[in-house]
Amino acid sequence: MEQYLVGVDNGGTMVKAAVFDARGRMLGRAGYAYALETPQAGFAERDMEQLWRDTAGVIRRAVQESGVLPGQIAAVACTGHGKGMYLWGRDHKPVRPGIVSTDTRAQEYVAKWNQDGTAGRAYPYTLQKLLVSQPCALLAWLKDREPEAYGRIQWVFEMKDYIRFRMTGEARAEWTDYSGTGLMDLRTGDFSRELLELYGIPEMLPCLPRLAGPSEVCGVITEEAAAVTGLARGTPVAGGMFDIDACALASGVTDGRNLCVIAGTWSINEYVSKQPVGEHKIAMNSLFCLPGYYLAEESSPTSAGNLEWLAQTVLSCDREKAEQEGKSIYSLLDSMVEETPLAEDAPLFFPYLFGAPDAPQANAVFAGFTARHGKADMVRAVFEGIVFGHREHIDRLLACRSRPEGVHLSGGAANSSVWVQMFADVLGLPVKTMALKEPGALGCAMAGAVAAGIYPDFPSAVSGMAPQGEYVQPNSRNTAVYQRKYERYQKTKAALLPLWLNL
Numbered sequence: 001m002e003q004y005l006v007g008v009d010n011g012g013t014m015v016k017a018a019v020f021d022a023r024g025r026m027l028g029r030a031g032y033a034y035a036l037e038t039p040q041a042g043f044a045e046r047d048m049e050q051l052w053r054d055t056a057g058v059i060r061r062a063v064q065e066s067g068v069l070p071g072q073i074a075a076v077a078c079t080g081h082g083k084g085m086y087l088w089g090r091d092h093k094p095v096r097p098g099i100v101s102t103d104t105r106a107q108e109y110v111a112k113w114n115q116d117g118t119a120g121r122a123y124p125y126t127l128q129k130l131l132v133s134q135p136c137a138l139l140a141w142l143k144d145r146e147p148e149a150y151g152r153i154q155w156v157f158e159m160k161d162y163i164r165f166r167m168t169g170e171a172r173a174e175w176t177d178y179s180g181t182g183l184m185d186l187r188t189g190d191f192s193r194e195l196l197e198l199y200g201i202p203e204m205l206p207c208l209p210r211l212a213g214p215s216e217v218c219g220v221i222t223e224e225a226a227a228v229t230g231l232a233r234g235t236p237v238a239g240g241m242f243d244i245d246a247c248a249l250a251s252g253v254t255d256g257r258n259l260c261v262i263a264g265t266w267s268i269n270e271y272v273s274k275q276p277v278g279e280h281k282i283a284m285n286s287l288f289c290l291p292g293y294y295l296a297e298e299s300s301p302t303s304a305g306n307l308e309w310l311a312q313t314v315l316s317c318d319r320e321k322a323e324q325e326g327k328s329i330y331s332l333l334d335s336m337v338e339e340t341p342l343a344e345d346a347p348l349f350f351p352y353l354f355g356a357p358d359a360p361q362a363n364a365v366f367a368g369f370t371a372r373h374g375k376a377d378m379v380r381a382v383f384e385g386i387v388f389g390h391r392e393h394i395d396r397l398l399a400c401r402s403r404p405e406g407v408h409l410s411g412g413a414a415n416s417s418v419w420v421q422m423f424a425d426v427l428g429l430p431v432k433t434m435a436l437k438e439p440g441a442l443g444c445a446m447a448g449a450v451a452a453g454i455y456p457d458f459p460s461a462v463s464g465m466a467p468q469g470e471y472v473q474p475n476s477r478n479t480a481v482y483q484r485k486y487e488r489y490q491k492t493k494a495a496l497l498p499l500w501l502n503l
Contacts (some may be wrong), residue, residue, distance in 0.1 A: 005033035007441030024465030028066025045326035048094035060230035075448030080160030106137035136182030150210035168219025238451035246443025265412035267303035298393030300357035349385030406430035
């Protein structure tokens, strides 16, 4: 009998679910843009009960669209955004709204830890730069600011681990996600009491669920979950993985030959390595879904979310007109960029609407506009600025390794041939994209396929389920122009840095 897999992807703005066959072909999908609550500046929250209801509804619709019978589904697995925090209480209810990865409320804690040496003492364990959205900082904030809620915590979950908990009733912490929380010792692959004591939250150690692997069966669909998701009771649920791992697998990356770049809400830039990168050379190491491997990662919330903002606000009239004509606003934006020649002295955009990698105070900036520039110049500047932001991260990664064969690109930018060529030209590297509509869901479906015994391991699952793609080669003439423009971008950024710090 044919076996099928369900992948569930809870990202920063949407929940998506898809049904795949054992060869990676998507048979049905559904998605829903859920509401984000911003009760005060720097806060980004989500109602946890509504989150579960939205996720369950999306799963039900995806299964219905696929035409697959629930009993034919061999396994389910989840992925989701990393960082952030979703707390379950001892009263069997959410403690408070979940905190999303773009939240910056704990900024003062990370600044203090960087200043007083706490971050330096934590680094030999975490091999990571501490981030404001990591649970280590959020828990410290909660202990001081919401002590009553802090005292009710039973389980500290990451996004997808919370969703799996609602499916199975089993509290587990999957290692790829939790290795990015600032709470794990990456040398031992386990939670660290020493780290929790450093952060002043040692009482949270019993609240960290038992660790599990991505392809480990972590429970089965309960009767309650079956009623709302449409899945069959008893269906195995695999551990799943951090979304950057899932996208790497779906893009065909299982070793260090190629870089994996995800251009979505976040700029994710990574490669697989058998050894972590130490000495503070990169922002983050985490445990990869293949046992014995690490992900060397540079990331920031500086990618395609900036273009989404432009399309929804500045270009709202263009978007409405495009929709009336049955067109996509993004195809219109591609046309604007194609019709605007590459110019070394054209305006610049710094993609810091949602944060910056080097200066937490930095804001987005358009620089170099004159009266002769128009809307199309603004669009091209946003496209280029996002790619320049990726290049900053990639340059740091390349300083720690040999030149890769190429870049495997996924995320929203991978749907734009104009943008893919721009990535190749700016990076001076071949860029491969696959025909991937839901890379996160496909990657975690591979975890389900391994858990169900359809494939023996992840490399086999990737070989059997990941689509093939073609490389786009860089245009050497464009690469030379972009190099000079990137140098101007760096000089302008250096000049703006004092202003940002003063603001």
